Amino acid sequence: MTAALFTLPAALLALGTPVFLVFLSGAVLAIVFVLPLPPLVLHQVIFGGLDNYALLAVPFFVLAGELIARSGMADRLVAWVEALTGRLPGSLGVATVGASAAMGAVSGSSVAAVAALGKTLYPKLVAAGYGRERSAGLLASSGAIDIVIPPSIAMILYGLVAEQSVPRLFIAGILPGIVIGLLMAAYVIAAAKRSRVERSGRFDGRAALAATRAAFWSLLMPVFVLGGIYLGWYSPTEAGGFACLYAIVVARFIHRSMSWADIVRSASAAAILTAKILIIVAAAGLATWLLTTQGIPQAIVAWIQALDMSAVGFLIAVNVLLLAVGCFLDPTSAILVLAPLLVPIAVALDIDPIHFGVVMTVNLAIGMFTPPFGLNLFVAQSVTGLPAHALYRGVLPFVAVQVVALIIITFVPALSTSLGGAS
Amino acid sequence: MTGSADHAGMLGDRRPPAAFAARVGTVAEWVFGILLLAVVAINVVNASGRYIFSYRVVGADELMVYTIILVVMGGAVLALARGEHISVNLVPSYARGRWRPAVLVLHDLTALAAAGYTAAASWAYVTKIARLGTRSMALGIPMAIPHAAVLAGFAGMTVVAFVLLVRDVRALVGGDGGGPP
Amino acid sequence: PAPAATMKLASATINDVQHEWQKVFAKELADRVGDAVTVEIYPASQLGPIPQMAEGVLLGTIEAFTTPTSFMTNVDPRFQAFDVPGLFRSPQDVDAAIHDPEYRDHLETMFLDKGLRVIGAIYNSPTVVFTLKPVTQLDQFMGLKIRTFASPMQVKPMELLGATPLPLALSEVVPALQSGGLDGLLVGMPILTAFKYYDIGKNITDLRFAEIVSVTVVNEDWFQAQPKDVQDAIVAAGRAAETAVFPWGVENVTRTYGIWTDNGGQINALSSDEQAKMETEFAALAAELVAADPAVQAEYDRLKALVEAKGGN
Numbered sequence: 001m002t003a004a005l006f007t008l009p010a011a012l013l014a015l016g017t018p019v020f021l022v023f024l025s026g027a028v029l030a031i032v033f034v035l036p037l038p039p040l041v042l043h044q045v046i047f048g049g050l051d052n053y054a055l056l057a058v059p060f061f062v063l064a065g066e067l068i069a070r071s072g073m074a075d076r077l078v079a080w081v082e083a084l085t086g087r088l089p090g091s092l093g094v095a096t097v098g099a100s101a102a103m104g105a106v107s108g109s110s111v112a113a114v115a116a117l118g119k120t121l122y123p124k125l126v127a128a129g130y131g132r133e134r135s136a137g138l139l140a141s142s143g144a145i146d147i148v149i150p151p152s153i154a155m156i157l158y159g160l161v162a163e164q165s166v167p168r169l170f171i172a173g174i175l176p177g178i179v180i181g182l183l184m185a186a187y188v189i190a191a192a193k194r195s196r197v198e199r200s201g202r203f204d205g206r207a208a209l210a211a212t213r214a215a216f217w218s219l220l221m222p223v224f225v226l227g228g229i230y231l232g233w234y235s236p237t238e239a240g241g242f243a244c245l246y247a248i249v250v251a252r253f254i255h256r257s258m259s260w261a262d263i264v265r266s267a268s269a270a271a272i273l274t275a276k277i278l279i280i281v282a283a284a285g286l287a288t289w290l291l292t293t294q295g296i297p298q299a300i301v302a303w304i305q306a307l308d309m310s311a312v313g314f315l316i317a318v319n320v321l322l323l324a325v326g327c328f329l330d331p332t333s334a335i336l337v338l339a340p341l342l343v344p345i346a347v348a349l350d351i352d353p354i355h356f357g358v359v360m361t362v363n364l365a366i367g368m369f370t371p372p373f374g375l376n377l378f379v380a381q382s383v384t385g386l387p388a389h390a391l392y393r394g395v396l397p398f399v400a401v402q403v404v405a406l407i408i409i410t411f412v413p414a415l416s417t418s419l420g421g422a423s
Numbered sequence: 424m425t426g427s428a429d430h431a432g433m434l435g436d437r438r439p440p441a442a443f444a445a446r447v448g449t450v451a452e453w454v455f456g457i458l459l460l461a462v463v464a465i466n467v468v469n470a471s472g473r474y475i476f477s478y479r480v481v482g483a484d485e486l487m488v489y490t491i492i493l494v495v496m497g498g499a500v501l502a503l504a505r506g507e508h509i510s511v512n513l514v515p516s517y518a519r520g521r522w523r524p525a526v527l528v529l530h531d532l533t534a535l536a537a538a539g540y541t542a543a544a545s546w547a548y549v550t551k552i553a554r555l556g557t558r559s560m561a562l563g564i565p566m567a568i569p570h571a572a573v574l575a576g577f578a579g580m581t582v583v584a585f586v587l588l589v590r591d592v593r594a595l596v597g598g599d600g601g602g603p604p
Numbered sequence: 605p606a607p608a609a610t611m612k613l614a615s616a617t618i619n620d621v622q623h624e625w626q627k628v629f630a631k632e633l634a635d636r637v638g639d640a641v642t643v644e645i646y647p648a649s650q651l652g653p654i655p656q657m658a659e660g661v662l663l664g665t666i667e668a669f670t671t672p673t674s675f676m677t678n679v680d681p682r683f684q685a686f687d688v689p690g691l692f693r694s695p696q697d698v699d700a701a702i703h704d705p706e707y708r709d710h711l712e713t714m715f716l717d718k719g720l721r722v723i724g725a726i727y728n729s730p731t732v733v734f735t736l737k738p739v740t741q742l743d744q745f746m747g748l749k750i751r752t753f754a755s756p757m758q759v760k761p762m763e764l765l766g767a768t769p770l771p772l773a774l775s776e777v778v779p780a781l782q783s784g785g786l787d788g789l790l791v792g793m794p795i796l797t798a799f800k801y802y803d804i805g806k807n808i809t810d811l812r813f814a815e816i817v818s819v820t821v822v823n824e825d826w827f828q829a830q831p832k833d834v835q836d837a838i839v840a841a842g843r844a845a846e847t848a849v850f851p852w853g854v855e856n857v858t859r860t861y862g863i864w865t866d867n868g869g870q871i872n873a874l875s876s877d878e879q880a881k882m883e884t885e886f887a888a889l890a891a892e893l894v895a896a897d898p899a900v901q902a903e904y905d906r907l908k909a910l911v912e913a914k915g916g917n
């Protein structure tokens with residue numbers, strides 16, 4: 001029966017059953033046939049998973065993405081990138097990575113960034129010749145930068161359970177986030193050179209100026225959103241709402257490219273996409289709850305501890321474990337469950353707990369787009385409409401790139417500690 | 424993503440109940456969109472009020488979160504009815520040929536069993552919370568109200584799954600490879 | 605023999621006095637009943653955020669939950685009585701009230717109508733005001749944005765001082781402090797050192813107006829499903845853990861003050877005149893707050909009498 005708990009959901013998943021139903025039916029089976037738990041758990045965990053202020057970032061940034069895409073603000077930005085850097089191979093791909101980093105500096109939510117940027121940039125990337133698979137892979141994987149660059153909900157939670165300073169964790173994430181971004185950009189340029197992605201001709205100063213003027217309000221948006229956070233006008237979660245407000249004002253009153261009906265239509269689409277994402281988050285919470293109360297993470301960590309490894313061996317084992325865990329759990333639950341178990345071992349091995357927090361965060365960020373499970377994958381799939389196997393092919397090169405970044409971040413602790421992030 | 428108008432069109436030439444359902448879906452979609460815009464407005468008023476006037480909107484956080492819970496559960500029902508939920512389609516070839524209605528029936532049965540069981544659990548939860556009379560911290564509203572959104576969502580999904588099951592079983596028996604594309 | 609029962613014992617924090625009580629309780633219980641009850645401890649919100657754990661123990665999906673009383677006020681308003689400003693001003697005040705034998709018996713069963721039994725009641729820590737800028741006079745609170753819980757016991761005192769109380773979500777607090785969107789927060793002293801708040805700001809003002817009491821509540825249906833000897837053992841183990849952990853808690857608070865100053869933190873206090881002025885104002889406020897609910901008033905009067913009888917206040 002216990003085997004059925006894993007094989008049945010896997011079979012349902014492979015046959016295209018909605019992901020949230022895979023989690024839900026697995027939990028129902030477990031409660032009906034295996035575990036002595038009251039069915040009330042189902043409701044409690046689903047409601048508790050949704051009753052979370054930080055999740056508001058998802059509807060806000062999803063709506064902001066819809067508005068930017070539908071209002072033409074995104075087109076102006078892309079035209080601007082092309083006018084300035086059109087001759088360089090991979091410029092739009094690099095701009096995607098840069099946009100992810102900018103989103104990362106605004107929000108602590110990776111999935112919201114994938115949804116917002118996916119809506120905006122996927123059609124442009126495909127039109128520029130990046131290919132559907134690689135474009136979707138790039139979008140799904142770029143979102144990982146967001147939870148490494150501050151602010152980061154994952155790091156706030158790590159600070160909470162590992163009793164580490166959140167500001168130091170934030171500082172510690174900056175260089176590793178840049179490393180991931182640079183490696184991604186390098187790969188995108190190399191791949192674009194190899195596959196001769198379309199270039200948009202010679203540089204024309206006057207055209208560049210015109211494109212800059214046209215994109216003025218689009219370019220000002222990140223300044224407004226980021227500036228507001230850093231001036232204390234609003235919190236990172238609230239910033240999502242201000243991003244929507246900004247886009248509505250520009251689209252309705254400055255560019256006059258959207259009617260009120262268009263705006264409501266965008267909001268409807270954003271509401272449905274939010275529902276499709278958050279119902280998975282809530283249902284996946286059931287898996288975390290059941291695994292935790294069955295002591296499974298505890299057993300795995302006890303097994304690693306019993307191997308009595310060196311610091312290097314432990315870090316490698318943790319990386320392998322977390323990449324695997326990331327296939328099934330979202331980073332926030334994984335950190336709440338695993339950090340209290342892993343951090344004491346790390347500290348006993350003289351590993352800096354701030355550095356360890358960065359390693360955990362990067363791992364779980366990668367887990368969000370490693371096949372078969374990962375929220376960023378699901379969202380990228382929903383936004384692009386690609387079948388899973390095509391998307392899997394598309395993300396694999398980026399998994400490789402980010403694993404290289406992970407190895408660097410793991411074995412060069414100075415990246416995490418040199419800016420003042422040491423504990 | 425397919426817009427609401429396309430859905431209405433797609434289902435509109437079917438039997439009258441289907442057309443009616445499509446219209447209900449379109450209205451619901453508008454309601455969810457307007458609720459989301461309302462949440463954005465509360466967020467902006469709350470943050471601006473706090474920064475500019477040191478004024479706080481009591482319970483703004485709760486109101487926003489509970490509204491989004493309602494939008495999520497309602498949106499999940501709608502997405503189930505439209506076959507739009509995110510899925511990992513690992514066996515894409517099933518989408519063609521006579522296996523398609525069989526796979527759809529399997530999806531419907533899964534949805535019916537999982538959502539139905541959860542709705543029953545949800546009913547037990549909501550009635551218990553209503554009896555205990557707990558209230559939310561800031562707004563002081565009975566917690567049974569936001570919880571009821573989850574109950575309504577799973578009850579709605581159960582009904583939708585049943586309707587889809589009847590449709591897809593007919594298609595399977597009739598062998599017309601039915602269901603919307 | 606009956607199959608072993610499992611008690612999932614949850615809390616939001618880790619390595620603090622709540623966690624310590626849970627560990628001692630598990631050991632005390634094992635000494636009494638062996639493996640008849642398996643106590644599984646889930647600290648650090650592993651079983652969900654606080655409201656979810658509170659509902660979990662009410663509905664029986666989690667058997668027991670250790671928490672500051674302020675997170676249970678929506679379950680029963682009488683939990684507010686412990687947080688009335690000015691009631692407790694030292695660990696000894698708390699000890700005098702909650703560990704009075706007669707009161708302790710009353711406390712154990714007072715929430716049975718909600719399906720909860722109190723099996724642990726411990727001194728947690730003082731509530732202090734963390735601020736970015738030093739505050740040593742009452743008028744310096746004017747206009748400061750201070751994060752509080754959504755409870756009137758925290759909101760009203762801050763309003764009285766002229767500050768703006770903001771019930772921000774926990775995940776927003778650090779970014780808001782760093783960007784100046786928030787000037788400070790009301791917080792239990794050990795939380796400040798556990799999360800190394802001295803990296804964000806250096807000042808606390810020790811107003812000595814509230815001490816946090818933590819309780820462990822167990823689901824009564826689950827409790828009643830246990831054999832009589834196990835029930836007795838749970839009650840006894842809970843009280844034994846309280847006795848054992850009280851000095852640990854007091855010392856832990858002293859230690860956190862030391863950690864705060866060792867890391868460059870400043871501990872500010874009001875002048876005795878200003879402290880007296882604040883206490884007078886808070887006393888009037890307390891009277892007003894508890895008068896809103898006769899049940900809270902009755903509980904408060906009982907606690908107040910115990911504190912005064914032991915020479916506190």
Ligand code: NA
Pocket residue numbers: 103104105106107108109145146147148149150151152
């Ligand atoms: Na971020």
Ligand code: NA
Pocket residue numbers: 326327328366367368369370371372373374
């Ligand atoms: Na994954």
